[in-house]
Amino acid sequence: MSIISKPVDRDLDTLLQKIAGGDRQAFGRLYDLTSPRLFAIIRAVVRKPELAEEALQEAFVRVWQKAWAYDPAKAPAMGWLATIARNQAIDLKRRFAEKLSERSEPEDQRIGFTMPEAELALEMRKLRECLSRLPVDRQDMVLLAYYQGFSREELSEKFKRPVTTVKTLLRRSLATLKECLDGRA
Amino acid sequence: MAEPEERDGLAAEFALGSLPPLERAEAERLIAADPDFAARAVHWENRLSPLALSLAPVEPPAHLRDRVMQAVAGGGDETVVALRRQTQRWRAAAISAMALAAALAGFIVFRAPPTLEGGRYVAVLQAEGTNPAFLASVDLAAGTIRVRTLSAAPQPGKSYELWAAGAGRQKPQSLGVIDADFRIGADKLGKVDPGTLQETIFAVSLEPEGGSPTGEATGPVLFVGKLVPAE
Numbered sequence: 193m194s195i196i197s198k199p200v201d202r203d204l205d206t207l208l209q210k211i212a213g214g215d216r217q218a219f220g221r222l223y224d225l226t227s228p229r230l231f232a233i234i235r236a237v238v239r240k241p242e243l244a245e246e247a248l249q250e251a252f253v254r255v256w257q258k259a260w261a262y263d264p265a266k267a268p269a270m271g272w273l274a275t276i277a278r279n280q281a282i283d284l285k286r287r288f289a290e291k292l293s294e295r296s297e298p299e300d301q302r303i304g305f306t307m308p309e310a311e312l313a314l315e316m317r318k319l320r321e322c323l324s325r326l327p328v329d330r331q332d333m334v335l336l337a338y339y340q341g342f343s344r345e346e347l348s349e350k351f352k353r354p355v356t357t358v359k360t361l362l363r364r365s366l367a368t369l370k371e372c373l374d375g376r377a
Numbered sequence: 378m379a380e381p382e383e384r385d386g387l388a389a390e391f392a393l394g395s396l397p398p399l400e401r402a403e404a405e406r407l408i409a410a411d412p413d414f415a416a417r418a419v420h421w422e423n424r425l426s427p428l429a430l431s432l433a434p435v436e437p438p439a440h441l442r443d444r445v446m447q448a449v450a451g452g453g454d455e456t457v458v459a460l461r462r463q464t465q466r467w468r469a470a471a472i473s474a475m476a477l478a479a480a481l482a483g484f485i486v487f488r489a490p491p492t493l494e495g496g497r498y499v500a501v502l503q504a505e506g507t508n509p510a511f512l513a514s515v516d517l518a519a520g521t522i523r524v525r526t527l528s529a530a531p532q533p534g535k536s537y538e539l540w541a542a543g544a545g546r547q548k549p550q551s552l553g554v555i556d557a558d559f560r561i562g563a564d565k566l567g568k569v570d571p572g573t574l575q576e577t578i579f580a581v582s583l584e585p586e587g588g589s590p591t592g593e594a595t596g597p598v599l600f601v602g603k604l605v606p607a608e
Contacts, residue, residue: 223445224442229432245444252449256448267422275422342395355591362393362395370389
């Protein structure tokens with residue numbers, strides 16, 4: 193949890209508690225506060241606008257249903273919400289088998305860190321630093337999987353490597369990341 | 378799933394989003410059933426979520442707010458309303474797009490098993506809202522696994538491949554391409570005690586002719602079912 197996001201997360205905690213009790217007004221407020229960030233996450237994975245809207249709607253329905261299960265001790269509220277949004281987007285993407293070839297926008301669009309440096313939270317800096325220790329192609333693999341929901345198969349197509357190699361590279365990269373992230377205070 | 382390294386790798390890839398449908402479903406099953414695995418998944422989500430939160434916000438279209446508010450309104454049981462909506466959409470998807478590369482969890486349908494004689498286990502393999510596609514049966518006395526094709530139509534140049542997942546498997550296990558008279562030894566499933574069997578999920582994916590070239594499901598997972606006692 194970063195210094196910057198803490199107060200916001202506390203507000204969201206309160207809202208989620210109210211939502212768990214069936215408070216629709218709190219739900220509306222949560223939507224207003226968080227939907228632009230969650231929609232950004234979804235749009236990166238699901239390019240088709242109507243599918244992205246569907247995913248956002250499903251994500252919020254899930255938040256409404258699952259708010260009772262939210263545990264601030266396990267994850268910061270914004271992270272919990274982001275995970276729900278990403279999972280909805282990835283499930284929808286897989287279900288509709290949205291492939292690289294069907295994407296309506298050009299692939300060479302730059303992905304990465306779009307927030308200004310000054311606003312980057314502490315963990316983000318650390319994560320970025322740890323990522324930068326990976327070879328460039330592996331950084332790209334991890335980021336494409338995370339931001340755009342690329343499956344091993346899609347990564348295999350894009351990087352012209354066998355699926356099994358992609359799996360090995362991803363697992364190794366993630367293990368390296370973990371070591372770097374957890375290994376330091 | 379024995380080795381911590383493999384468990385952590387699966388949890389990591391689940392959080393990353395790179396898992397193919399069958400392994401994603403297996404990870405979801407573990408999250409529900411295995412607290413240690415669930416904790417690993419949450420830890421990975423926390424490690425990676427700063428990436429998601431660093432994206433520049435994008436305002437969703439204004440009309441969406443009403444739709445979302447409406448989806449949770451309705452006075453009745455919201456869960457039921459939401460599930461009904463999902464079911465309707467998935468049914469539409471199943472009819473309109475044969476390419477329903479399934480996130481398995483969404484398609485698992487737990488049905489009352491057909492009544493069969495003898496000490497057998499069956500799994501009805503189907504996609505939500507469609508007729509049963511295959512019926513898989515495990516007969517411990519005879520030591521066989523058989524699959525009967527019900528409504529699944531042959532796909533030119535493609536093969537249906539049967540997979541077993543869950544019940545402690547590290548990843549889905551291929552049981553082979555389904556042909557007109559599919560019959561294999563039950564020993565293919567490994568330990569076949571009833572407890573393990575009932576945790577087994579069967580799935581069918583659409584693969585290139587002759588089956589998956591990689592040993593993992595490469596095509597869409599079309600039908601899923603859970604083994605249940607038949608008597």
